[in-house]
Amino acid sequence: MQQLSQTETYSLSGLSAACLAVLVNAWKSDGEPLFASLAISGIAFAFTYACIRWTGHVFIKRGYKGRDMSKKTPVEIPEAIGLICALVYLLAIVNFLPFAFKRDIVEVTSGAGNKVNLLEAQHLETGRFLHRFPLEKLASYGFAYGTLASMTILGILDDSFDMRWRHKFFIPAFAALPMLALYFVDFGVTHVVVPLPLRQYVGELIDLGGFYYLYMAAIAIFCPNCINILAGINGIEVGQSIVIAALIAFNDILYLLPSVQPHPAADSHLFSMYLLLPFIGVSLALLKHNWFPAKVFVGDTYCYFAGMVFAVVGILGHFSKTLLLLFIPQIFNFCYSAPQLFGIVPCPRHRLPRFNARTGLLEPSVTTFSDDKPLRPIVGEALKILHKVKLLRVQQGDSGRVTETTNFTILNLWLVWRGPLREDRLAVEILAMQTAVGLLGLWVRHSCSKLLFTADNRF
Amino acid sequence: MQQLSQTETYSLSGLSAACLAVLVNAWKSDGEPLFASLAISGIAFAFTYACIRWTGHVFIKRGYKGRDMSKKTPVEIPEAIGLICALVYLLAIVNFLPFAFKRDIVEVTSGAGNKVNLLEAQHLETGRFLHRFPLEKLASYGFAYGTLASMTILGILDDSFDMRWRHKFFIPAFAALPMLALYFVDFGVTHVVVPLPLRQYVGELIDLGGFYYLYMAAIAIFCPNCINILAGINGIEVGQSIVIAALIAFNDILYLLPSVQPHPAADSHLFSMYLLLPFIGVSLALLKHNWFPAKVFVGDTYCYFAGMVFAVVGILGHFSKTLLLLFIPQIFNFCYSAPQLFGIVPCPRHRLPRFNARTGLLEPSVTTFSDDKPLRPIVGEALKILHKVKLLRVQQGDSGRVTETTNFTILNLWLVWRGPLREDRLAVEILAMQTAVGLLGLWVRHSCSKLLFTADNRF
Numbered sequence: 062m063q064q065l066s067q068t069e070t071y072s073l074s075g076l077s078a079a080c081l082a083v084l085v086n087a088w089k090s091d092g093e094p095l096f097a098s099l100a101i102s103g104i105a106f107a108f109t110y111a112c113i114r115w116t117g118h119v120f121i122k123r124g125y126k127g128r129d130m131s132k133k134t135p136v137e138i139p140e141a142i143g144l145i146c147a148l149v150y151l152l153a154i155v156n157f158l159p160f161a162f163k164r165d166i167v168e169v170t171s172g173a174g175n176k177v178n179l180l181e182a183q184h185l186e187t188g189r190f191l192h193r194f195p196l197e198k199l200a201s202y203g204f205a206y207g208t209l210a211s212m213t214i215l216g217i218l219d220d221s222f223d224m225r226w227r228h229k230f231f232i233p234a235f236a237a238l239p240m241l242a243l244y245f246v247d248f249g250v251t252h253v254v255v256p257l258p259l260r261q262y263v264g265e266l267i268d269l270g271g272f273y274y275l276y277m278a279a280i281a282i283f284c285p286n287c288i289n290i291l292a293g294i295n296g297i298e299v300g301q302s303i304v305i306a307a308l309i310a311f312n313d314i315l316y317l318l319p320s321v322q323p324h325p326a327a328d329s330h331l332f333s334m335y336l337l338l339p340f341i342g343v344s345l346a347l348l349k350h351n352w353f354p355a356k357v358f359v360g361d362t363y364c365y366f367a368g369m370v371f372a373v374v375g376i377l378g379h380f381s382k383t384l385l386l387l388f389i390p391q392i393f394n395f396c397y398s399a400p401q402l403f404g405i406v407p408c409p410r411h412r413l414p415r416f417n418a419r420t421g422l423l424e425p426s427v428t429t430f431s432d433d434k435p436l437r438p439i440v441g442e443a444l445k446i447l448h449k450v451k452l453l454r455v456q457q458g459d460s461g462r463v464t465e466t467t468n469f470t471i472l473n474l475w476l477v478w479r480g481p482l483r484e485d486r487l488a489v490e491i492l493a494m495q496t497a498v499g500l501l502g503l504w505v506r507h508s509c510s511k512l513l514f515t516a517d518n519r520f
Numbered sequence: 521m522q523q524l525s526q527t528e529t530y531s532l533s534g535l536s537a538a539c540l541a542v543l544v545n546a547w548k549s550d551g552e553p554l555f556a557s558l559a560i561s562g563i564a565f566a567f568t569y570a571c572i573r574w575t576g577h578v579f580i581k582r583g584y585k586g587r588d589m590s591k592k593t594p595v596e597i598p599e600a601i602g603l604i605c606a607l608v609y610l611l612a613i614v615n616f617l618p619f620a621f622k623r624d625i626v627e628v629t630s631g632a633g634n635k636v637n638l639l640e641a642q643h644l645e646t647g648r649f650l651h652r653f654p655l656e657k658l659a660s661y662g663f664a665y666g667t668l669a670s671m672t673i674l675g676i677l678d679d680s681f682d683m684r685w686r687h688k689f690f691i692p693a694f695a696a697l698p699m700l701a702l703y704f705v706d707f708g709v710t711h712v713v714v715p716l717p718l719r720q721y722v723g724e725l726i727d728l729g730g731f732y733y734l735y736m737a738a739i740a741i742f743c744p745n746c747i748n749i750l751a752g753i754n755g756i757e758v759g760q761s762i763v764i765a766a767l768i769a770f771n772d773i774l775y776l777l778p779s780v781q782p783h784p785a786a787d788s789h790l791f792s793m794y795l796l797l798p799f800i801g802v803s804l805a806l807l808k809h810n811w812f813p814a815k816v817f818v819g820d821t822y823c824y825f826a827g828m829v830f831a832v833v834g835i836l837g838h839f840s841k842t843l844l845l846l847f848i849p850q851i852f853n854f855c856y857s858a859p860q861l862f863g864i865v866p867c868p869r870h871r872l873p874r875f876n877a878r879t880g881l882l883e884p885s886v887t888t889f890s891d892d893k894p895l896r897p898i899v900g901e902a903l904k905i906l907h908k909v910k911l912l913r914v915q916q917g918d919s920g921r922v923t924e925t926t927n928f929t930i931l932n933l934w935l936v937w938r939g940p941l942r943e944d945r946l947a948v949e950i951l952a953m954q955t956a957v958g959l960l961g962l963w964v965r966h967s968c969s970k971l972l973f974t975a976d977n978r979f
Contacts, residue, residue, distance in 0.1 A: 123681055124583075151670065152694070158701040166708065199705060203662020206698055210669035211610065217676055222582055235611070239665055242617040246625065246658060 063114050073107040080104045087160060091167055097160035098335050102342035105153040109346035112145045117357060125220065127358050131294065131416040131423065131484055138356055141220040143363020146343040147213040150366075153339040154206055161335060162199065197247060201332060204243035205373045212236035212285070212369040216362030230286060233365060233372075237281030240373060241274055280381050285368025287391035289361060290398060293413030293472060294423070294484050295353040300492045301391070302367035303344050306337050308387045308499040309374060313337070315507070326379070333374040340370050353485035386502035390495045394471040397452075401428075401469045405440060412468040414476055414487070422481035425454065425467040425474075436463055451478065522573050532566040539563045546619060550626055556619035557794045561801035564612040568805035571604045576816060584679065586817050590753065590875035590882065590943055597815055600679040602822020605802040606672040609825075612798040613665055620794060621658065656706060660791060663702035664832045671695035671744070671828040675821030689745060692824060692831075696740030699832060700733055739840050744827030746850035749857060751823065752872030752931060753882070754814040755947045758807040760850070761826035763951055765796050765803065767846045767958040768833060772796070774966070785838070792833040799829050812944035845961035849954045853930040856911075860887075860928045864899060871927040873935055873946070881940035884913065884926040884933075895922055910937065 065073070080103035087097040120126065120139035128135040215232045218224075224232075251273035252266045269276065292298045313330040315321075344367070350357045375384035385392070401408035407428055414423040430436050436444070441463040447453040454477045456465035467473045475491060476482060482490070524532070539562035546556040579585065579598035587594035674691045677683075683691075710732035711725045728735065751757045772789040774780075806822065809815045834843035844851070860867035866887055873882040889895050895903070900922040906912040913936045915924035926932045934950060935941060941949070 119681055148673070152697070155697040155701050159704055162705045166705065199702070200659040200662050203659050203666055203698070203702065206666040207662055207669055210666055210673060213673055214607070214669060214676065217673065217680075221676075221680065222578055238611070238614040239662070242614050243658070243662065245618055246621040249625065 063117060065111060065114055069110075073110060077104050077107045080107075084160070088163065091164050094157075094161045094163070095331070095334065098157055098338045101153050101157050101160075102338040104342075105149050105339045106342040106346045109146055109149045109343045110349065112149065113142055113346065113350050113357060116145065117142070125360070129295070129355055129358075131413070132354060133418055133421070138358060140358040141217075141360030141362055142347065142350070142357040143359040143361075143366060144213070144217060144220070146347050146363060147209070147216065147366045150339055150343050150370075151206065151210055151213070153342070154202070154209075154336070157335060157339070158202060161202070198328070198332065200243060200247060201377050204239045205336060205377060207239040208236055208373055209366065209369055211239060212365050213362065216360070216365040219361045219365070229361075231282060233282045233285040233369060234278050236365075236369060237278060237372065240281070240376060241277055244277065244376065245274070277376050277381070280376060280384070281369065281372040283368075284372040284375075284384075284388070285365040287388055287395055288368045289364040291391050291394045291471060292364065293411075293470070294488055295355040296348060296351050296485070296488045297472070297491060298359050298364050298367075299344050299348040299351050300488055301495055302363075303341060303348060304492055304495050304499065305371060305387050306341050306344070306367075308496070308503065309371065309384065310334060310337050310341070312380075312383060312387075312503055329378040329380070333378040333380075336370060336374050340367070353483075353488065383503075383506055386506055387499045389498050389502055390471060390491075397471060397474065398469050406436070406444070406466070406469065407434070409468070412470050412473070414472055416484075417481065420481060422483055423476060423487055424481045425476040427456075427465050427467050429465045430463065453477070522576060524570060524573055528569075528573075532570060536563050536566045539566075543619075547622065550623050553616075553620045553622070554790070554793065557616055557797045560612050560616050560619075561797040563801075564608050564798045565801040565805045568605055568608045568802040569808065571608065572601055572805065572809050572816060575604065576601070584819070588754070588814055588817075590872070591813060592877055592880070597817060599817040600676075600819030600821055601806065601809070601816040602818040602820075602825060603672070603676060603679070605806050605822060606668070606675065606825045609798055609802050609829075610665065610669055610672070612801070613661070613668075613795070616794060616798070617661060620661070657787070657791065659702060659706060660836050663698045664795060664836060666698040667695055667832055668825065668828055670698060671824050672821065675819070675824040678820045678824070688820075690741060692741045692744040692828060693737050695824075695828060696737060696831065699740070699835060700736055703736065703835065704733070736835050736840070739835060739843070740828065740831040742827075743831040743834075743843075743847065744824040746847055746854055747827045748820060748823035750850050750853045750930060752870075752929070753943050753947055754812040755807060755810050755944070756931070756950060757818050757823050757826070758803050758810050759947055759951045760954055761822075762800060762803050762807060763954050763958065764830060764846050765800050765826075767955070767962065768830065768843065769793060769796050769800070771839075771842060771846075771962055788837040788839070792837040792839075795829060795833050799826070812942075812947065842962075842965055845965055846958045848957050848961055849930060849950075856930060856933065857928050859899075865895070865903070865925070865928065866893070868927070871929050871932070873931055875943075876940065879940060880942065882935060882943055882946055883940045884935040886915075886924050886926050888924045889922065912936070 080100040083100035084097055084104075086092065087094075087100065117139040120141060121137060125139060125141045126137045127140045128137055212233065215236050219229055219232060251270050252268045253273075255263055255265055255267055288298060288302060291301060310333075313334045316324050316326050316330040317334070347357075347359060347363065351359055371384060375381040400406045401412070407430070409426075409428050412426060415426040417424050435441075444453060444455050444463050444466055445457075448455045452474065453469075454467045455463050458464045467477055472487065472491065475487065475494075479490065539559040542559035543556055543563075545551065546553075546559065576598040579600060580596060584598060584600045585596045586599045587596055671692065674695050678688055678691060710729050711727045712732070714722055714724055714726055747757060747761060750760060769792075772793045775783050775785050775789040776793070803826070806816075806818060810818055830843060834840040859865045860871070866889070868885075868887050871885060874885040876883050903912060903914050903922050903925055904916075907914045911933065912928075913926045914922050917923040926936055931946065931950065934946065934953075938949065
C-alpha cells in the first residue's frame, strides 16, 4: 500500500477542512448551492486523490494492471482506476442533493402555514405539500444519477470481461436509457427550431419524433466512445475530459451572469454546473496520477463515465448542439480514424505513437503493407494525396507502391506535423489545441446564432 | 457456450412473443400499467434465463467460478450470476417507465389545449406544462433506479475484490444514499404515529428527526445482509427472496383491491408492485439454474441486490415496519448467528451444513473446541442450556466440558430438528416455513393494528 506523503496528507486535510467549513456555512445560511457544490468538489478531489493512493495495490492484486510501453523500463501499474473517480463522483452528487434543494425545502415548509399542517397525522402518508417544490429538477438528478451509475456498471464489465469492439461501441446506449426514458416521460419535446433561411420551406418548427430519440442516443454513444478513441498517451484521456468540462462550465457561466438574468435557460445551466464541478474535482485527482510519467491507468470505465457526464448535461440541459462544438478535435479524430476503424486500411491492434527508447521521444507509429497483402491501388492513390496535403506520411517502394503509412489518429498526425516529441509535451500541445478550438467554437456559436435563429439563447 | 435446448428456445420465444403482444396492446390502449409490468416481467424472465445460459462460460473464464462442495463430484460452475439478474432488472425498470406514465402524458398533453401550446417555439425550452403531471412518482423511480444501480456496482466490487466482513457489512448503506437523499429532499416526514397505549405519555405523533434516517439506513443495511447470511445451500438465497417478494406483493394487493378504493396508500403499493414483478421474473430464471443440483452460484451481488429491492419498496412505499414482519426467519437467523458472528463462540470460515458423501444427505456442521483452546466456562454452560431447549446440539467430553457444537445458523438448527435431509428437501422445508411465518405475520399486522392505532391502513 502506497502511503500519502506528509505534505500531501497536510494539504488534503487542509483542503477538506476548508471545504467542510464552507459546507456547514452554506447549510446554516441557506446559501447558494453553487458554493456547496464547489466545496463538495474540493472534498471529492481530496478523497479521490487519497483513495487512488490507498487502493492501487488492490487493483493490481485483482489483475487490473498493465505496463506502460512508452517508458524505458515499463513497470506494472494499476489499471481501471477511473472506477474510483466514478464512485466518488456518484457519492458527491448524492451528498450535494440536500444543498441543492435546501432553499426550496425551507420555502415550501415555512410558506402558507404548511409547518402546522405537517404535524397533522394524515400527512404522514402524503408527505409535504409539494405543489411549489421543483420536483422536475429532482427527477433530473435521479435519472442523471441512474444513467451515470449504469455507465459505471457497464464500464466495470468492459474492464473486467474482454469485450469485442463492436459490442463495446453500443454499450453507452444502454446506460443512457434512464435518461431517454426521463426525457420521454417528462420533457417530451421532439420539435426543433428551424434556422431562418430554411423556414420558408418547412416552417418555424419541425417535429423529429422518434428521430430525436435516436439523435440523443447517438450523442450518448458518441461522447464516451470519442474519448475512448482519443487515447494512448499519459494524461490524454483525463486531460481532454477536463478541458471539455471546463469549456462547458465556461459556457454555463455565460448564462448565469447577473447581467443576463432572468434567463430562461439559467436553471438548465446551473444543473450542468452542479454536475460538472465534482467531475472536474475527481478528474484533477486522477490527472495528477495519470500524468506523465503515469502511476496509474484510467481504464475504459473513466472514458465511458466522462463521456456520459457530458452527454447527460448536454441532453438534460438542452444544449447538445453546443456540446458537439466542444468535441471538434474528437470528431476530427473519429472521422480521421474511420479508414482504419472500418477496415479500408489495415488496422494494427495498437495505434498509439511509437516510443523511441534511444531518444526517449514519441514518433508516429506506422502500419506496413507486405508484398503478399498489398493495398488496393485506389486506396494507395488516396493515401498519396493525403500525404501531399500533409494529412499522413507514407513511404513508397521502388515501384511507387505505398509500403507504409502512419496510423490514422490525431496523435500520430500531430507528430507528423511537429516531429518527435516527449510524451508530456505531446499531451500539452494536444490539450492546448483542443482548448483553442473549443473557445473558437463557443465564440462562433454565440456570435453567429443570431444569423440563423431569431434570438441567441444568451440574450 | 451452453446452448438452450430446443424446448427451452421455443418456450422462451413463445413467452416473449405473448408478452410483447400484451405490451403493444397496453401501449395502444393506454391500458393498466400493471399489465405492462407483468408482460415486461415475463420478458425479463426469458431474457435472464437465456443470458445465464449464454454467458456462464464468460464468468468462468474471468475467474468468477466455484465448486459446490455439497455434491459427490464437485465441478466448477459460474459464480456471481446474480449480476445478470441485476442488469436485466434495471433494463426492465427503465423500459417500464413509459408505460407507467403513458396515461399521465396523454392526459397532460391533450387536456386544457396544451397540444396547441406545445407547438409554440418558446416552450421548447420549458417542456410540457407539468403542473398536473405526477412528478413526485417520477423522482421516486429515478432514485430507486439509482439506489439499485449503486447496489449492483458495490455488489460487483464485493464479488471482484476480497472484502473484509466488517467492510462488507456497511456497503449497502452507501448504496442507499440516493434513496435517503430523495426522502430528505422530497418527503421529509420524520414523525411516526404513536401506538394508542403510549399516547398519554408522548402525544399522538413523535418526531424522530435524524434517528428516522438512521432507522432507514439500518433497514437498508439489514435487508441485504440478512439474505446474504441465510445462505449456503442450493436455491436458498433466491428462494427466500422470491418468497419475500411474493409476500410483499400479496400485501400490496390487499391495498389495491377494488373493494378498498380509493385508498390513500394505493399509489405507494402500486409502485411497490411495479418494482417487485420484474424482480420476481428475473429471480425465477435464476432459481431455475441455482436450484438443486445448482448449475450456477448467485454471488453476493444477488443477495445485496435482492435485499435492496425490498428496502427500496419498503422505504419509498412507506411500509418498512410491515416489511420487517416478512423478515422474521432472517431476523431469527441473524440473532441466532450473533454469538458466532461477534466472536463469543469461535466461528469457522464456512458454516454451511456438512455434506455426507456416503448417504448423500446434509447434516448439521459443527465447530469443535480443542483442549488448548477451550470454551469459556460460562459460554459452555449457556450452550448446554440451549442444547436442553433443542436450540443446539452439543457434545460433551468426559469432564462434562463442551467439546463440539453445531454451528449457529437456522439451516443447521433445522437439520438438528429434522435429522439429515437431502439439499433440495431442506431448501423446500425452509421456504415453506418462511412462507407460513410470513403469512402469519401479515395476518397479525392487519388484524392487530387496530388495537394499537386508530385505523388500519387497509381500511
